[in-house]
Amino acid sequence: xxxxxxxxxxxxxxxDGEFVFPPVKREHILHCSYDYWFPKYRxxxxxxxxxxxxxxxxxxxxxxxxxxAHEGSSDPNQEEDDDDWExxxxxxxxxxxxxxxxxxxxxxxxxxxxxxxxxxxxxFPDLHNKIESTIKxxxxxVAPKLNWSSPRDATWISRHPNTVKCTSANDIYILLKSSSxxxxxxxxxxxxxxxxxxxxxxxPVLVLRxxxxxxxxxxxxxxxxxxxxxxxxxxxxxxxxxxxxxxPHIISRxxxxxxxxxKFTFPEGDFVFDVYIxxxxxxxxxxxxxxxxxxxxxxxxxxxDPIMFGWDELLEINVKRPVIGGPLEDNGSEGDSESDEExxxxxxxxxELRLVEKDDPAAYNFSSPAFSAHKLPKEVVDASQxxxxxxxxxxxxxxxxxxxxERQQQQRGQQAEQGRVEEVPEESExxxxxxxxxx
Ligand SMILES: Nc1ncnc2c1ncn2[C@@H]1O[C@H](COP(=O)(O)OP(=O)(O)OP(=O)(O)O)[C@@H](O)[C@H]1O
Ligand SMILES: [Mg+2]
Numbered sequence: 001x002x003x004x005x006x007x008x009x010x011x012x013x014x015x016d017g018e019f020v021f022p023p024v025k026r027e028h029i030l031h032c033s034y035d036y037w038f039p040k041y042r043x044x045x046x047x048x049x050x051x052x053x054x055x056x057x058x059x060x061x062x063x064x065x066x067x068x069a070h071e072g073s074s075d076p077n078q079e080e081d082d083d084d085w086e087x088x089x090x091x092x093x094x095x096x097x098x099x100x101x102x103x104x105x106x107x108x109x110x111x112x113x114x115x116x117x118x119x120x121x122x123x124f125p126d127l128h129n130k131i132e133s134t135i136k137x138x139x140x141x142v143a144p145k146l147n148w149s150s151p152r153d154a155t156w157i158s159r160h161p162n163t164v165k166c167t168s169a170n171d172i173y174i175l176l177k178s179s180s181x182x183x184x185x186x187x188x189x190x191x192x193x194x195x196x197x198x199x200x201x202x203x204p205v206l207v208l209r210x211x212x213x214x215x216x217x218x219x220x221x222x223x224x225x226x227x228x229x230x231x232x233x234x235x236x237x238x239x240x241x242x243x244x245x246x247x248p249h250i251i252s253r254x255x256x257x258x259x260x261x262x263k264f265t266f267p268e269g270d271f272v273f274d275v276y277i278x279x280x281x282x283x284x285x286x287x288x289x290x291x292x293x294x295x296x297x298x299x300x301x302x303x304x305d306p307i308m309f310g311w312d313e314l315l316e317i318n319v320k321r322p323v324i325g326g327p328l329e330d331n332g333s334e335g336d337s338e339s340d341e342e343x344x345x346x347x348x349x350x351x352e353l354r355l356v357e358k359d360d361p362a363a364y365n366f367s368s369p370a371f372s373a374h375k376l377p378k379e380v381v382d383a384s385q386x387x388x389x390x391x392x393x394x395x396x397x398x399x400x401x402x403x404x405x406e407r408q409q410q411q412r413g414q415q416a417e418q419g420r421v422e423e424v425p426e427e428s429e430x431x432x433x434x435x436x437x438x439x
Contacts, residue, residue: 020315021301024192024194024299024300025193026194027196028193028268028300030199031267032148032271033205034048034145034148034205034207035147037266040266041261041294044291044292044293045293045294046143046212046276047138048207048208048209049134051134051205051206052205053127053203053204053206054124054127056123056124057124057206060116060120060123060124060173061173061182062183062186063116066177067120068170069120069170070121120169121169132169135167135169135208139210139211140167141166141167142167142209142210143164144164144172144206144208145207145209146182146185146186146204146207147202147204148185148298149179149181149182150164151164151175151176151179151181151182152181153180153181154178157178166211172208185204186204217234217238217240217242218277218279218289219234219236219274219275219295220232220254220275220277221298221306222254222272222275223300223314224258224266224270224271224273225269225314226269226322227264227269227323228321229254229263230319230349231317231354232250232251233306234355234356235274235307237307239358239359239360240356249277249289250289250353251350253275253287253289253291253292254277257293258273261294262294265327269324270300271297271298271300272300272304274295274296274297275292275295276292276295277291277292278293308356309354320349321349
């Protein structure tokens, strides 16, 4: 049983008496990576497959421009057609990968043979084929994410509007390449963390979860402190009148998952997990909700959105029966512990569940789409959603848009040099010239 030295992350009061976060350990972040915890809790999760990513795939995600595989084909020898589009951006941080010595492409265009212009099915055929076959294996539709984050900020571009649903590898590539959250996973996951000697290296992975129609009202974020479930919040920011009567069911289903599976087996004493609690599959007055499914585990750190709580509140919660130390068992398998308060004959504090109330002012802002900083012009979105035929148009719109953006940035730079820092209006320079805003 590996023990954790001392007590996990404890808040300390600063000179103003406010609670502040202790430094987050690199290991804490690694423990929240899907590939770390999913094998332990597989039977409580949505059916998922984890695909390790190669450096070439990671470069592809980073590169500007979108080169896609041929729809409906995973044949790596298939010739590239000119629906694949690649606007090279000279300001890219990533140098083009070296030419592959065995590249036998018969294209007579010199540039067509460089690997970074090859479509995914030719550039990393094994990985591409693996993604396609895994989608099929998971029922034909998946919700993708990397180690920690899903491309939730890029759903506007999806062929399946406003969802993370993907039915092809191309769907996944578009979402991953368009998402700042994904870039964060790849480039900034360990920012502000404390390195630990001999900490295992970070292996980027693609997680594919079998897609199902989630009802957002039944998604909850749950906070664990000193191995106690202390707080729950609705994840979706809308008001759902029926949730009020489900309160006891939401708490009991979440506690059931926590005490049976997570409480004594997760290596961290403080963490945040997300659940989906479906309606009971049959009419059952006692259990109006089904078993809670574990959707994600997130760091106990400022980077995790506490949604209807504040981190200051969570840090200040005084846990009456803290469980100090490491996990009771960690055999790398389905760590299932039945130990809970009933066995010990003592009542634990009930966690506080926060639901959006009617007329909650916090809910007012939620009718507008989230992540507005990432929004693109309507023309680009429309073209992206027009199916395969719209793909070329989409590529052109995107190219225009990125060129406009570059020009604006250059203009801003020149203005800054001249000491005139003004906002360059973005709306007026969007493709189509209409400045019609975003969807
Ligand atoms: N298997 C699935 N099928 C359908 N939708 C899903 C599935 N898994 C997750 N989702 C949806 O995607 C959303 C984001 O998933 P997830 O919580 O894994 O992303 P995240 O990037 O870790 O989010 P956060 O930044 O809030 O921690 C979920 O709230 C849920 O609505
Ligand atoms: Mg998460």
